[in-house]
Amino acid sequence: MGKLSRNIHSPKIARWLLERIVAMQDYSPIVGDFEEAYCYMAESEGRYRATAWYWGQIFRSLPGLIYQSIFWSIMMFKNYLKIAVRNLLRNKGYSAINIFGLAIGMACCTLIFLYIQDELSYDRFHEKTAQIYRLTPGTNKDNQPTNANGSFSAAPTMAKDFPEVLHAVRFRKMGWGEKRVIAHEDQRFYEEGFFFADSNVFEVFTYPMIYGDPRTALKQPFSLVITEAVAAKYFDTPNPLGKSLKIDPYNDGDFQEYQITGVIKNLPANAHLQFDFLAAFDSQKGRKTGWGLDAVYSYVLLHPDADAQALEARLYEWQETYMGEDPWFTLHLQPLADARLYPMPRGEPTPGGSxxxxxxxxxxxxxxxxxxxxxxxxxxxxxxxxxxxxxxxxxxxxxxxxxxxxxxxxxxxxxxxxxxxxxxxxxxxxxxxxxxxxxxxxxxxxxxxxxxxxxxxxxxxxxxxxxxxxxxxxxxxxxxxxxxxxxxxxxxxxxxxxxxxxxxxxxxxxxxxxxxxxxxxxxxxxxxxxxxxxxKNLGFDRELIVVAPVNNEIRQNYGAFKQEILNHPDISYLSMTEQVPAKAGNGAGYRVEGQEHGMGLTRFFVDHDFAETYGVEMLAGRDFDEAFATDSAQAFIINETLWQRLGWASPEEAIGKGISMSHSGNTYEGNIIGVMKDFHLFSFRDGLSEVVLNIMPMAKMNFISFRIQPREISQSIAHLQSNWQHFSPSYPFDYYFLDEDFARLHxxxxxxxxxxxxxxxxxxxxxxxxxxxxxxxxxxxxxxxxxxxxxxxxxxxxxxxxxxxxxxxxxxxxxxxxxxxxxxxxxxxxxxxxxxxxxxxxxxxxxxxxxxxxxxxxxxxxxxxxxxxxxxxxxxxx
Amino acid sequence: MDIITRTEELILLTVWRLRDNAYGITIRKHLKDAAGLDYSIGGIYVPLDRLVRKGLLTSYQGNPTPQRGGMSKRFYKLTPDGIDALERIRTLNTIMWDNLPEPSF
Incomplete structure (x- = not known):
């Protein structure tokens, strides 16, 4: 091979490349061959030709070399795999524990992740979620929001007074969870998700509309937007625009005709406000304004640049211009995305998360x-x-x-x-x-x-x-x-x-x-x-109380109905109330003699038999009595917690004190006649609230409660059912046991x-x-x-x-x-x-x-x- | 045993001829000079490895030399099986060529 000098070496990069290519195996003979051939060529034909040749050779060799290295790495991999599998099989127990344990851990983690992901996704499907805020009033002393429901007037007045509030939308829920009858031709259904809503609802919230025009759908009174599912339930055609449904929103027997002007997609499950029917806000009977707390859910759409906290800070002062000095509740803005995970203690439309x-x-x-x-x-x-x-x-x-x-x-x-x-x-x-x-x-x-x-x-x-x-x-x-x-x-x-x-x-x-x-x-x-x-003792006997929503047919014949019902030996008392425990949430403004400030307290409208029906005991004073004519208008009973807050030394001291209540724009004045032992209205997370009871006209009452004896309950229910059908043929008897409702609360x-x-x-x-x-x-x-x-x-x-x-x-x-x-x-x-x-x-x-x-x-x-x-x-x- | 291919026969014969100097460079050079087969430097190892796996060749590591950049050579040697295979193909050739009639067109 001639005289080869030691200092001739192949190009470094090419050699490096060569070594990489053959790295998987014993590469020295091949690299050696290349070196030797290069040396020989450099001697005889010059370095440049040799370098060119070297590079050419490398590219020519590539396919074969790659094949080789792949072949060997597969061989080694096969060996590793074989050893790994053998090891696994030799220690079956350990391997199973190892893999299975890890799998359980990861599976739990994934399941929890899915749950959390779902919880966090609530109400984020709206395009403008970040700008939407819920108006949450606070009625307690420490100025924290307590209620999900608010007043009729607050949101629209805000939209008028504050330029950064672009839209205000209200949803009014009918009743406190009792169902409404909706009829189409000869079909009748009890429906739960019926709301009145402002006409700009579709400009604030993203509810995709399939049929109808979202801008005008709720403009006219007695127009109605329904979900796809409802459309399929009542109508044969997928597009029921122009058809109508007969609805009794007030449970007073007055069926009104609502024309369908829009069909929206079914609501996603991850929305905190769930509804099936939206009726135009203006179709409502009676009062549509006011600053009390009603079953009205208010949402405002703020300008993208608006500062919600600054706005919230100005609200109390602003309220005073409408509610007089020292308003009895504060107003707060809650971002819509927080509605699910930071629910209000009272009045949530659906049970909240946490x-x-x-x-x-x-x-x-x-x-x-x-x-x-x-x-x-x-x-x-x-x-x-x-x-x-x-x-x-x-x-x-x-x-x-x-x-x-x-x-x-x-x-x-x-x-x-x-x-x-x-x-x-x-x-x-x-x-x-x-x-x-x-x-x-x-x-x-x-x-x-x-x-x-x-x-x-x-x-x-x-x-x-x-x-x-x-x-x-x-x-x-x-x-x-x-x-x-x-x-x-x-x-x-x-x-x-x-x-x-x-x-x-x-x-x-x-x-x-x-x-x-x-x-x-x-x-x-x-x-x-x-x-x-x-x-936990609720302060009343929840197992024995059956509750049903009341309607006008019952109200009209209440005396006869009561007589018939009480004929049964196992039914001892019945009483009508505005709200029932576990579904309560409405408050009113009160002023009590000797107290400097007005107070937002839970109102509880009852009739004479409330204490007997629910089995609540008196701490001091007396219960409402039909013998006193003034009891039905000027008598108030407060509960134990309120008495304690008012700071009187003994419950007896409260008796005879003057008290006034502002409700629906009217003021009711009277005296405290008794102090009642505490009973639970809300979930145990909230404890006992401060409650004022008084008697109101029957038209205000939404529920009727029956106290039955724990003997042959099915017979008692059958008795109630047959009488109900007799007195109120248009409404099915839709009852539940109070303890079920409390269970649902928790x-x-x-x-x-x-x-x-x-x-x-x-x-x-x-x-x-x-x-x-x-x-x-x-x-x-x-x-x-x-x-x-x-x-x-x-x-x-x-x-x-x-x-x-x-x-x-x-x-x-x-x-x-x-x-x-x-x-x-x-x-x-x-x-x-x-x-x-x-x-x-x-x-x-x-x-x-x-x-x-x-x-x-x-x-x-x-x-x-x-x-x-x-x-x-x-x-x-x- | 299978009959080896012409290429394999040529490679085995080359290794045989080169005796103690049969490694990548020399095998490749001889194949090119004598038979006109042009293998690349790396490519020659593919058939060589195949023959080693078939048991017709064995390989052993030689000493590194300076002009190889300190890399050792891999020498190849025929195994008895390899010699058998070559003998068989020669016999086959002889038989096939023996007593052939004159070609007629």
């Missing part, structure tokens, strides 16, 4: 995921120490460290991704149950929820990398000679460095258990609080409490899975020790004790961490309930005991097995 639950569930999701990931890491690292020999062999066979790292990381990622896949499967499986509990329609749309899918995969990948990085970095650093010198040597060598890994594992297990204990405590507290709510809390229980259970389950795996691993590592101990005469009991001791310490430590945290969290949660349980030591001790028993049972499962095994087998082990 921001606290969003926080609580987010915390649970993070906790469960944390537990699952900790498990995964603990088990992976614990198990990997058994693979030192494989690492040794691979190194001797020429594996690079880089390759080993890749192998172990890849294996961990493979496992975690399998967990993610299983998690998606679990989500699909569990979603119907969750929907059932929460009464939602959650669904996982993979294409629309790409960030969720990507997040899950990313999380899986991260867990895999975290779990795999320890064995990858640690094991690949073994000296092959040490790793191969037998397991004892490798364990010994690994011993000290493993100390830190084992230490880390301990810390993680303690964290895990602390979380579990916290969840047990929280679940118990939530459960106890909910039982308290269920059994349904959200109940549901979430239930969900909370399931998730807490799952968290504890996953934590126990991890503990089981670790216990099994520890027992296995000490197999020979156990054998020797047994040969030397140790009893089964002492061995179980020996193996359980460490776990016991962990559980105790985690309890000490969990207690203060759980105490803080739960006292925060309970703070919101006006009536709450005491946080006693018992809850903590019981939770600790549960955690301890579960942990011990889990660990014993393994340790007893280990302790019972024949020492011959264990000594022959390895």
């Amino acid at each position: 921001i606290e639950y969003i926080y609580i569930f987010s915390a649970i999701a993070v906790f469960i995921l944390l537990i699952a990931c900790i498990n995964f890491m603990n088990l992976s690292t614990a198990r990997s120490s058994r693979r030192a020999r494989e690492v040794g062999i691979r190194k001797v066979m020429g594996a690079f460290r880089r390759q080993l790292i890749k192998q172990f990381l890849g294996e961990a990622i493979l496992l975690s991704l399998a967990g993610v896949l299983l998690a998606f499967l679990l989500v699909e499986l569990l979603l119907p149950y969750l929907n059932d509990i929460l009464d939602k329609r959650l669904a996982i749309e993979y294409w629309e929820n790409l960030e969720l899918v990507a997040g899950m995969l990313g999380l899986g990948l991260m867990t895999g990398i975290l779990a795999g990085s320890y064995p990858a970095l640690f094991l690949s650093s073994f000296q092959p000679i040490n790793a191969l010198r037998g397991s004892a040597a490798s364990k010994e060598r690994g011993g000290e460095s493993f100390l830190s890994a084992a230490g880390l594992r301990k810390v993680l297990v303690v964290c895990q258990f602390a979380i579990s204990v916290m969840l047990i405590i929280c679940t118990t507290v939530v459960y106890n609080q909910m039982s308290l709510v269920r059994s 349904q959200a809390d109940e549901r979430l409490g239930k969900t909370f229980r399931y998730f807490a259970f799952l968290a504890i389950f996953v934590a126990c899975l991890g503990l089981l795996g670790l216990a099994a691993f520890t027992a296995e590592q000490r197999t020979r020790e156990i054998g020797i101990r047994k040969v030397l005469g140790a009893s089964v009991g002492s061995i179980v004790l020996l193996l359980s001791k460490e776990f016991t310490r962990w559980v105790i430590l985690s309890n000490l961490i969990a207690w203060p945290l759980a105490y803080l969290a739960m006292s925060q949660w309970l703070k919101d309930f006006a009536f709450r349980i005491e946080l006693g030591v018992d809850v903590f001790l019981i939770s600790a005991a549960i955690a301890f028993i579960v942990a011990l049972a889990t660990v014993s499962l393994q340790t007893i097995k280990a302790a019972l095994s024949n020492p011959i087998d264990s000594l022959r082990y390895e």
Whole structure:
């Protein structure tokens, strides 16, 4: 080959490229060939030609080389995969615990994510959501908003007076949850979602209209916009424009004809205001203005640049120009997007959500995921120490460290991704149950929820990398000679460095258990609080009260109707009221003798028999009495809470004090004749409100309540039904039991409490899975020790004790961490309930005991097995 | 055993001829000079590897030389199977050529 000089070298870039291309295999002969050929050519034909040739050669070689490197990397991958699968199958139990635990964790996390996503999506489908605010009056002392419903005049007057208020829309709900009769030809239905609305509703809110003109649909009185579903229910054609429905919005027997001028798409489930019928606001009978609190929901659309807070600050002063000095309620602006998660205590059109639950569930999701990931890491690292020999062999066979790292990381990622896949499967499986509990329609749309899918995969990948990085970095650093010198040597060598890994594992297990204990405590507290709510004395006998909406046919013949009803031996009292407990919300302005300021209090219009029907007792003074003619107009009864607020030393002191009420533009004056014991009108979150009772004319009454004896209830109901049909043939008898309604009031809390229980259970389950795996691993590592101990005469009991001791310490430590945290969290949660349980030591001790028993049972499962095994087998082990 | 292809036969014969000096560069050069087969430097390893996998060739690492930039050579050697395969194809050729009649057109 002639005289070759040492200093001729091929172009660096080309050579680098060459080495990259053949990097997967032993590349030195090929690169060497190229170098030699280059040298030879440079000698004979000059460097430039040689360089050109070199580059040409590289491009010509590319296909073959690429084929080669792909071939070999596939071969190696096949080998890694085979080893990974063999490892999985050899340790079926561990693998199952590992993958399944991670899958449960991720599935829980996804389910909770879906729930939170749904809650946060409320009312965001409107194009102008950010500019829409809800007017929320506040009637309490501390000037916080309390009511979702407001007054007739406030919103339109605001639009007139403030230039930044572009539109004001009001929805008036008819009645307090009682249904309205709607008729078409010979069909009659009871409908709930009937509202009157201002004609500019479609300019503020985004309700896509299918038929009709959104700008003019509600302009004319007696025009009606319905949803698609309603159109399908009443009419044969999809386009019912111009047809009409007969509606009795006031339950007074006066059916009015409403012409259909628009059909909108069905409302999405994530809207806090749900309706099926919108009638023109101007069609309303009677009063359409006023500054009292009525069943009117008001929304304002602000200019994009408007400052809502500054506007809110000016409202009180502005109110004074219309309501006189010292208005009895304050007005607040709540962003529409907050309406769902920050519901008002009173008058919400649909049961609200709660921001606290969003926080609580987010915390649970993070906790469960944390537990699952900790498990995964603990088990992976614990198990990997058994693979030192494989690492040794691979190194001797020429594996690079880089390759080993890749192998172990890849294996961990493979496992975690399998967990993610299983998690998606679990989500699909569990979603119907969750929907059932929460009464939602959650669904996982993979294409629309790409960030969720990507997040899950990313999380899986991260867990895999975290779990795999320890064995990858640690094991690949073994000296092959040490790793191969037998397991004892490798364990010994690994011993000290493993100390830190084992230490880390301990810390993680303690964290895990602390979380579990916290969840047990929280679940118990939530459960106890909910039982308290269920059994709490409301101040009246809710089980025995049947309620029905009242209508004009009943009002007209009330005397005869009452007579007939009371003929039945099991029906002792009946009473008409404006509102009923659990559906109350209306207030009025009051002035009481000796009080400086006017007060916004809950009004409660009743008739003479209210106290008997509901079984409420008097604290002082007397009940309304038909013997006193003045009682039906000038007598007021206040409740215990109000008496306390008014600051009189004894209830008797309140009797005879003057009181006046402004309602619907009229002022009613009179005296306090009695103080009534407290009874609950609202949810337990709000506690007792300050209530004033007085008798009003029958026309104001919306509900009739019957007190029945707890004997043969179906017969009593049948008696009510037949009389109702006799006196009120146009209206079906639509009754309910009062306790059902109260249960509904706390349904959200109940549901979430239930969900909370399931998730807490799952968290504890996953934590126990991890503990089981670790216990099994520890027992296995000490197999020979156990054998020797047994040969030397140790009893089964002492061995179980020996193996359980460490776990016991962990559980105790985690309890000490969990207690203060759980105490803080739960006292925060309970703070919101006006009536709450005491946080006693018992809850903590019981939770600790549960955690301890579960942990011990889990660990014993393994340790007893280990302790019972024949020492011959264990000594022959390895 | 299958009959090896013409190319494989040529490569095996080249390795045989080059004896202790059969590595990428020399094999490629000889194939080009003697048979006009033009393999690229990397490309020659594809058939060589295939023959190694078939068991007709073995390879071993040689010593690095300076003009190879410190890279070692990979030498190839015929295995007994490789020699068998060549013998078989020679016999086959002889049989096929033996006693052929004059070509007639």
